[in-house]
Amino acid sequence: MSEETRRIGLSLGADVCWPICFESILERLRPDIRIAGNRVRITCERVTIEPFNLRQSCRYDVVIDRLSHWYYPTREWLKKSILLDGLYVFNNPWSLQSMEKQTSYSAMMRLGLPIPDTWLLPPKEYDPVDDLEPTLQRYAKLFDLAAVGEKIGYPLFMKPYNGGAWAGVSKIDNEHDLREAYESSGKQVMILQKGVWPFEHFVRAVGVGPQVRLVKYQPDAPLHDRYGLDRGFLDSADVAEIVDTTLTINSFFGWDFNSCESLKRNGTWHPIDFANACPDSQVTSLHYHFPWLIKSKIRWALFCAATDRPMRRNLHWQPFYDIADSDLPDREKLAQFAALARAGFDAERFAEFCMTFLRDLDAIAWEFFGSDAARDAIRQKVVSLYPRHEVDQFLDMFWDRIQGWRDAEGQHDNSDSFLVS
Ligand SMILES: Nc1ncnc2c1ncn2[C@@H]1O[C@H](COP(=O)(O)OP(=O)(O)O)[C@@H](O)[C@H]1O
Numbered sequence: 152m153s154e155e156t157r158r159i160g161l162s163l164g165a166d167v168c169w170p171i172c173f174e175s176i177l178e179r180l181r182p183d184i185r186i187a188g189n190r191v192r193i194t195c196e197r198v199t200i201e202p203f204n205l206r207q208s209c210r211y212d213v214v215i216d217r218l219s220h221w222y223y224p225t226r227e228w229l230k231k232s233i234l235l236d237g238l239y240v241f242n243n244p245w246s247l248q249s250m251e252k253q254t255s256y257s258a259m260m261r262l263g264l265p266i267p268d269t270w271l272l273p274p275k276e277y278d279p280v281d282d283l284e285p286t287l288q289r290y291a292k293l294f295d296l297a298a299v300g301e302k303i304g305y306p307l308f309m310k311p312y313n314g315g316a317w318a319g320v321s322k323i324d325n326e327h328d329l330r331e332a333y334e335s336s337g338k339q340v341m342i343l344q345k346g347v348w349p350f351e352h353f354v355r356a357v358g359v360g361p362q363v364r365l366v367k368y369q370p371d372a373p374l375h376d377r378y379g380l381d382r383g384f385l386d387s388a389d390v391a392e393i394v395d396t397t398l399t400i401n402s403f404f405g406w407d408f409n410s411c412e413s414l415k416r417n418g419t420w421h422p423i424d425f426a427n428a429c430p431d432s433q434v435t436s437l438h439y440h441f442p443w444l445i446k447s448k449i450r451w452a453l454f455c456a457a458t459d460r461p462m463r464r465n466l467h468w469q470p471f472y473d474i475a476d477s478d479l480p481d482r483e484k485l486a487q488f489a490a491l492a493r494a495g496f497d498a499e500r501f502a503e504f505c506m507t508f509l510r511d512l513d514a515i516a517w518e519f520f521g522s523d524a525a526r527d528a529i530r531q532k533v534v535s536l537y538p539r540h541e542v543d544q545f546l547d548m549f550w551d552r553i554q555g556w557r558d559a560e561g562q563h564d565n566s567d568s569f570l571v572s
């Protein structure tokens with residue numbers, strides 16, 4: 152039996168708390184995986200930024216990337232490492248740069264998902280470039296903004312076509328607000344989307360490989376209360392639909408790690424924001440749900456590293472389109488999309504891998520999240536975000552919520568429940 156070491160790289164930006172927890176739990180877990188005739192050990196280190204030769208080899212087997220959505224040297228390093236060295240990266244950097252929010256709406260409309268009506272507007276202002284004047288004079292039609300607003304109906308939401316983190320998002324209730332919002336949108340390319348409003352439920356579903364967790368989302372609450380503490384707030388049919396939707400979206404776009412927002416109105420779930428392939432991973436937002444995220448990332452990263460899972464370099468959409476074009480009822484189509492997704496994520500093999508090799512993870516994570524090391528990691532994040540006089544209060548609050556998770560969920564047996572929670 153040959154001994155092998157597989158290296159996981161963490162490509163990080165401003166992340167504080169989750170990498171510390173990830174590394175600490177991995178260190179305690181000391182995975183020793185005997186698979187395919189090999190004895191595989193796993194190490195983990197943080198990726199540094201430095202000049203690189205395109206032909207130099209990559210020391211990592213799997214990289215969890217949190218940086219390349221805005222830092223392009225790392226994006227190019229990842230791309231060269233995938234192309235030349237067979238690196239596995241989540242998330243696939245190509246899928247980030249070509250799958251802006253509005254592209255993702257188009258794609259899911261093509262699959263028949265009930266995406267609210269969405270329009271794209273030419274921008275109000277432009278950066279000066281040589282060809283701008285003749286292009287606009289020849290081809291840009293004057294348009295009636297109010298008529299577009301009427302066609303969509305109010306309330307509607309204006310948001311950047313490629314947005315994230317709520318930047319530039321506004322709820323618009325009438326023509327006057329629409330004109331004002333467009334006037335002040337500057338050079339940003341904006342979309343208008345029919346509001347799913349009012350809504351009965353708002354769920355943010357976080358997916359890591361084939362694992363999905365549903366969180367009740369409270370958009371009007373302050374940041375630390377947006378992820379609700381409620382569990383079991385949906386019936387099993389709703390849970391299954393959200394899980395199938397999330398897996399479909401993530402697999403279609405090649406995202407191992409993504410979060411999908413869906414709103415339910417008049418009995419229908421509408422996905423409204425699901426191009427979040429660098430989703431919030433901070434303990435200060437996720438609190439109660441944070442240990443789930445760490446464990447899920449560990450399971451998925453270890454599975455990819457230990458089994459030599461090949462990176463999916465191309466997106467393969469035709470099987471999804473074939474199902475979309477069939478005569479099946481909508482819910483059955485969704486179930487079939489999700490079956491493709493589960494196969495793509497190797498869900499069965501993954502579950503078996505976790506049951507065989509990661510049986511200790513629950514107990515180790517439970518213990519870790521009650522330790523001084525965990526409290527200190529959370530403190531570091533709180534200190535980086537809150538004014539000094541609020542640090543103790545928020546540290547206690549996040550800590551208490553994580554202890555709540557330990558009491559309620561943390562000791563669960565390592566069972567299939569980690570695929571849906
Ligand atoms: N079509 C919509 N119907 C209802 N609420 C919406 C809609 N679009 C956006 N919102 C609200 O605005 C918030 C931010 O918009 P979102 O599309 O999620 O952008 P971002 O990618 O910046 O998070 C959402 O979390 C939701 O509360």
Ligand SMILES: [Mg+2]
Nearest residue numbers: 316317412424
């Ligand atoms: Mg959002």
